[in-house]
Amino acid sequence: MGEHGNGDPQSDAVIRAGDGKSSGHAIDNPGLPPHRPRLADVDEKAAKRAERQVSALFLISIIGTVMFFVGYFVVGVTAGDLEMLRLQNTLLGLGVAFAMLGIGLGVVQWARALMPDHEVIEDRKPLRKEEERAEAAATVNEIVDETQIKRRPLLRNTLIGAALLAPLPAVLVLRDLDRSEDFGVERMRHTIWEEGVRLVRDPTGTPIRAADLTVGSVVHVVPETLREISGHGERLAAKAKAVVLLIRMQPDELAPATGERENWTHEGIIACSKVCTHVGCPVALYERHTHHLLCPCHQSTFDAAQQFKVIFGPAGRPLPQLPITVDDEGFLVARSDFTEPVGPTYWERGYTS
Incomplete structure (x- = not known):
């Protein structure tokens, strides 16, 4: 077949990429691509802007929970009053939607703009020694530091507020399935x-x-x-x-x-x-x-x-x-x-x- 070889893997040359050293593979592992820093990584103003965006989304979650409370506790519905019933259902529905959507989008934007995005390859190893356990604890602390939750109090406080309030509508809805005192099998x-x-x-x-x-x-x-x-x-x-x-x-x-x-x-x-x-x-x-x-x-x-x-x-x-x-x-x-x-x-x- 001429200079293209005859298809025999024993006789054909194997084209390799890399630095010329034999690795046993047709193509050497190229490794991770170079990390490209985001704007928020190099510009503190951009990081502050991202922090405000995340906090605003958490505030939207809090407002949604408050909206649910208004519909649940403030708007009174009497038999046959369809207008008030529609208003209450609207407030309840939008309140739960904003409460869940705000906290969800806030966490996504937080991870996208502020948390570290560099890729890391690390081999797993069993924890057998006390120093290795300490190393694992240090890794956890490092992860907490990377979230920047300690150095960005606005982000931390709005997240805590949204996380505490967001589950309350579900608790109230489940509680409202039956308000009677004699609820039970009897x-x-x-x-x-x-x-x-x-x-x-x-x-x-x-x-x-x-x-x-x-x-x-x-x-x-x-x-x-x-x-x-x-x-x-x-x-x-x-x-x-x-x-x-x-x-x-x-x-x-x-x-x-x-x-x-x-x-x-x-x-x-x-x-x-x-x-x-x-x-x-x-x-x-x-x-x-x-x-x-x-x-x-x-x-x-x-x-x-x-x-x-x-x-x-x-x-x-x-x-x-x-x-x-x-x-x-x-x-x-x-x-x-x-x-x-x-x-x-x-x-x-x-x-x-």
Whole structure:
């Protein structure tokens, strides 16, 4: 192949770069590129300007947290006041956004403009001797010095302020999930269902006669007493626990019940909680021929003909059944409240099947 060689690595010359010394590699390691100092590294005015920029971003974070507090504590919202509700949501949303964005951008600008940017290659070695531990501590102190946090008090103080205030909105939001003093598992053990309360259609509030239900009917129902609760939030909370599915099938399609459950149905009409026992999604999909109820969130499947037992999916227990009967006028009413907690299963409940 002439002067280009024949492709044999044993006979072809290997072109090498470097200082002429053999290194065993086709191309010698060029090493790190020369460090190019930034403007802030050589000009103290530029460094001060960068410090003010970082501090300004930390101040924006602090202002965002204050904005959240104003929306949370100062702006009062009453039922039906949509304008104040929009204002509060705007302040809460923008406040959290500025609080997180300000501190995030501030740290990025701090690292980009002020912290050392030179590359260093250092071999790791095990710490076995006391002097090596001291060397590691000195390295940590050197890193702290490189951040310039000691010699730039404005930057340090605004960072501390932003870091202390930024988590508070999250703490308040989590705390506000439930402000009631009796928060706990016991609250889920009871709903507003009780003996004699009529089952009414949701959302019309129409009472339901047993004779009006045909085989295969599925009705979403709530307690008639729900409308007696005046507060909008309290009414929604009560409804969330008390929503029920009412199903009618042929009486002989129901699996024989034992014990107290023998009187929980009426002529093939059976009722259960709509709240899935997995994570609380609404169970509302009914397959008439198999009598299966499906939760659309994670596909937990319950058999309505067998006291709503779990036949598939991640749910840990059957849907709680509501004992029902009819009153003197033929309307469906509850015999009692649910006899077990509604909603997801938690270990604190001590449920046993």
